[in-house]
Amino acid sequence: MANLTSSEPRSIAVLGAGPVGLATALAFATHELDVLLVAPALDPARLADERRTAALFGPSIDFLDNLGVLAHRTAVSAPIRAIRIADAREGLVHAPEMAFHAREIGREAFGSNISNAVLVKALADAVMAHGRITWISTPGATAITHAPGGIQLKLAEGRTVDARLLAAADGRLSIAPRAAGISVRRWSYPQVAIATTFHHSRPHRDTVIELHGAHGPLTTVPLAGDSSSLVWVETPDAARALLDIDAEAFAAHLEERLQGVLGTIDTVGPRASYPLSALAASRMGASAIALLGEAAHVIPPIGAQGLNLGLRDAAALADCVADARTRGADIASDEVLEAYHRMRSIDVAARSASIDALNRSLLADMLPVDVFRSLTARLIAGLHPLRQLLMHGGMGYVGHLPRLMRPNAPRPSP
Numbered sequence: 001m002a003n004l005t006s007s008e009p010r011s012i013a014v015l016g017a018g019p020v021g022l023a024t025a026l027a028f029a030t031h032e033l034d035v036l037l038v039a040p041a042l043d044p045a046r047l048a049d050e051r052r053t054a055a056l057f058g059p060s061i062d063f064l065d066n067l068g069v070l071a072h073r074t075a076v077s078a079p080i081r082a083i084r085i086a087d088a089r090e091g092l093v094h095a096p097e098m099a100f101h102a103r104e105i106g107r108e109a110f111g112s113n114i115s116n117a118v119l120v121k122a123l124a125d126a127v128m129a130h131g132r133i134t135w136i137s138t139p140g141a142t143a144i145t146h147a148p149g150g151i152q153l154k155l156a157e158g159r160t161v162d163a164r165l166l167a168a169a170d171g172r173l174s175i176a177p178r179a180a181g182i183s184v185r186r187w188s189y190p191q192v193a194i195a196t197t198f199h200h201s202r203p204h205r206d207t208v209i210e211l212h213g214a215h216g217p218l219t220t221v222p223l224a225g226d227s228s229s230l231v232w233v234e235t236p237d238a239a240r241a242l243l244d245i246d247a248e249a250f251a252a253h254l255e256e257r258l259q260g261v262l263g264t265i266d267t268v269g270p271r272a273s274y275p276l277s278a279l280a281a282s283r284m285g286a287s288a289i290a291l292l293g294e295a296a297h298v299i300p301p302i303g304a305q306g307l308n309l310g311l312r313d314a315a316a317l318a319d320c321v322a323d324a325r326t327r328g329a330d331i332a333s334d335e336v337l338e339a340y341h342r343m344r345s346i347d348v349a350a351r352s353a354s355i356d357a358l359n360r361s362l363l364a365d366m367l368p369v370d371v372f373r374s375l376t377a378r379l380i381a382g383l384h385p386l387r388q389l390l391m392h393g394g395m396g397y398v399g400h401l402p403r404l405m406r407p408n409a410p411r412p413s414p
């Protein structure tokens with residue numbers, strides 16, 4: 001079998017064809033860089049089993065637009081114009097309900113909710129149509145070694161692929177951190193998320209509902225029509241029970257939890273479960289290897305931050321590499337990886353820490369923690385500048401915004 005031994009000093013390999021790997025390949029190609037995408041071919045059966053949707057905020061939506069993906073998004077997604085967060089726990093002290101409206105910060109919407117399967121298919125179609133991207137279809141890379149001039153990937157079928165720079169977006173079991181000499185911290189939570197979609201009788205009014213329960217949040221996110229996606233976090237035992245009951249009984253439990261806010265729930269889609277865990281890499285890149293998406297950070301699905309973070313990794317790395325190319329510099333130098341680390345590490349660490357703290361505060365069941373949560377909610381409700389900061393920050397409009405995440409960034413044709 002032929003090996004792809006490119007000695008081209010500017011070559012880039014992207015590992016993994018999840019949403020982050022696909023977006024990374026497209027971001028490089030949009031900056032007129034040639035890319036080898038090393039990943040299994042898209043599996044329609046796996047896509048059909050995907051139950052998650054992704055609430056993507058303004059910069060991520062601008063990124064998709066600049067990549068030329070999902071131009072006719074309105075047909076397959078729903079806008080998110082408001083977010084309501086309510087304390088649904090029993091106890092002495094309750095946090096007041098918080099509501100955020102995109103119009104408060106002069107925007108029509110915070111973002112859009114898109115089915116993961118639709119998003120991945122659209123990204124994959126754009127990758128396959130792009131003249132600068134070669135998709136090397138493989139069951140997977142099994143080893144990464146440093147070779148003269150760059151990186152060598154060993155593939156499961158025995159072939160090798162050489163590249164100057166490796167952008168590793170191979171998910172939470174990534175083989176790249178070890179090859180890059182980057183340490184990774186992993187931990188888990190005593191929680192399981194159930195993801196599904198459902199149809200309801202009352203309109204969602206383009207509003208996310210996040211109910212903070214004693215074992216985690218229950219979040220509904222608008223979909224087209226009178227439908228919503230659901231992420232319901234519970235203890236492993238409670239989640240098992242919710243997975244084992246039939247759709248009608250599940251709908252009844254859900255209706256009770258939502259206290260009629262979305263009316264009668266008549267249809268519930270297939271359910272999938274995700275044990276909650278987290279991962280934090282100590283660096284975003286080293287030794288000609290950059291980590292992106294869940295290869296670098298995994299956080300609980302609260303506040304819809306995970307994929308938004310991963311897409312920001314993709315756009316930021318593409319900027320760093322494109323800038324090095326423009327300077328005529330080595331695209332995989334320590335300087336480039338340090339610039340990428342500086343651009344991403346604070347955003348990733350701050351969001352990971354705040355989501356972890358919020359999740360742990362829900363599980364704490366301690367009066368001082370409840371009092372603190374309640375006071376914080378009151379402060380947020382009353383302080384207009386703080387609300388604005390939270391809304392802009394939650395959407396990702398803080399710090400340096402990569403070029404491809406700005407509205408109408410110049411887009412070279414494929």
Ligand SMILES: Cc1cc2nc3c(=O)[nH]c(=O)nc-3n(C[C@H](O)[C@H](O)[C@H](O)COP(=O)(O)OP(=O)(O)OC[C@H]3O[C@@H](n4cnc5c(N)ncnc54)[C@H](O)[C@@H]3O)c2cc1C
Nearest residue numbers: 016018019020054055140141170171293294301306307308
């Ligand atoms: C219930 C739930 C709801 C969520 N909701 C949201 C939300 O609303 N908004 C949001 O922003 N985020 C959300 N997230 C987070 C989001 O789903 C993830 O951040 C995102 O899917 C991660 O994408 P990724 O491309 O980094 O990883 P993955 O999707 O895991 O992709 C990794 C890819 O790499 C491939 N791969 C693995 N190993 C190899 C190898 N050795 N060689 C080649 N290829 C390999 C895999 O086949 C896979 O295709 C949610 C998560 C959960 C659990």
